Amino acid sequence: MSDVFVEVADTLVADFDLVDFLDNLTVRAASICDAMAVGILLADQHGDLQFIAASTEEAKLLELFQLQTSEGPCLDCFRTSEPVVNSDLRTALDRWPVFSPRAIEAGFASVHAIPMRLRNQVIGTLNIFGTESGDFDEADVRIVQALADVATIAILQARSVERAETLTEQLQGALNSRIVIEQAKGAITKLRGVTVDEAFALIRAYARKNQQRLVDVSLAVLNEPDTVSELVSRDKV
Numbered sequence: 001m002s003d004v005f006v007e008v009a010d011t012l013v014a015d016f017d018l019v020d021f022l023d024n025l026t027v028r029a030a031s032i033c034d035a036m037a038v039g040i041l042l043a044d045q046h047g048d049l050q051f052i053a054a055s056t057e058e059a060k061l062l063e064l065f066q067l068q069t070s071e072g073p074c075l076d077c078f079r080t081s082e083p084v085v086n087s088d089l090r091t092a093l094d095r096w097p098v099f100s101p102r103a104i105e106a107g108f109a110s111v112h113a114i115p116m117r118l119r120n121q122v123i124g125t126l127n128i129f130g131t132e133s134g135d136f137d138e139a140d141v142r143i144v145q146a147l148a149d150v151a152t153i154a155i156l157q158a159r160s161v162e163r164a165e166t167l168t169e170q171l172q173g174a175l176n177s178r179i180v181i182e183q184a185k186g187a188i189t190k191l192r193g194v195t196v197d198e199a200f201a202l203i204r205a206y207a208r209k210n211q212q213r214l215v216d217v218s219l220a221v222l223n224e225p226d227t228v229s230e231l232v233s234r235d236k237v
Contacts, residue, residue: 017213018174019181020204021154022053029147030055033140035128036108039063040116040151041074042124045172049078049124052178057196058106059129065102072099077113077125084113085141088133109133114141114148116155123171126151177215184218191232206231 026038037059041049049067054060066072073084073096088110089100103111108129116124126148155171181203188199206228207217220228 017207017215018154019053019177020207020214022151022174023055023200023204025147025151025154026053026055026059029126029128029144032147033128033144034130036131037062037129039074039127039129040124041067041078041127042116042155042171042175043078043122044175049075050175050178052124052174059127062103062106062108062129063127066099069098071096073111073113074125074127077115077127078122081115081117081122083115083141083145084111087111090133103129107131112141112144114144116148116152118152123152123155177213177218180215180222181218184221187221188232192234202231 022040026040029038030036037054037056039054039059039062040052041063042052044050051060051063051067054063063074066074073087077084087095089096089103089108092100108131110130110133112128112130114126114128115122116126126144128144155174181200184203185196185199188194188202189196192199192202194202203214203217203221206212207214210217217228217231221232225232
């Protein structure tokens with residue numbers, strides 16, 4: 001946990017990469033919570049939840065499935081502004097008749113969704129998926145809430161948000177970047193013959209090696225592949 005909070009200091013730099021931070025946070029959160037996967041959904045400028053980050057491709061697909069079907073624990077959390085914890089998917093078929101079977105089929109057994117809040121406004125949810133139906137105690141919930149708070153702090157980047165429009169612009173910018181990154185992942189998957197998760201790892205490694213933002217590298221992959229030949233070439237390892 002201490003390492004995660006230390007990383008928040010990087011949000012103060014001008015070229016801070018929010019999407020990269022949130023992706024890394026989901027991986028760290030999964031490790032801290034001993035979970036199979038972690039995902040983050042954020043509200044767009046219209047107040048609708050959108051996918052922004054996940055520790056695995058499976059978690060991303062499950063998050064998108066919730067959004068497509070308008071059903072699931074993450075949406076309930078966002079709508080009520082209350083945590084959804086200790087939800088055993090095998091006993092939640094009545095509550096989420098469409099979502100639960102799909103989640104179980106994907107190998108998940110439990111889910112916990114924690115609201116990401118700015119004062120009284122919920123701007124998204126941090127969602128934890130497990131392979132077992134073990135309960136979260138109060139200490140576990142506090143840890144996950146702390147992680148959700150860290151994500152919120154990162155989004156605000158220590159800026160003073162005086163108007164709702166400012167926050168909306170920040171969130172929308174991150175969501176737009178996510179779309180570009182997903183497209184680049186698909187392109188790398190085809191060009192390099194790798195999995196989607198491996199494609200993202202390659203993009204992230206290239207971005208960090210060259211001190212570039214994920215979205216800038218992704219734009220290069222899509223629009224100027226010759227400038228990132230090291231990344232797009234199948235012959236490169």
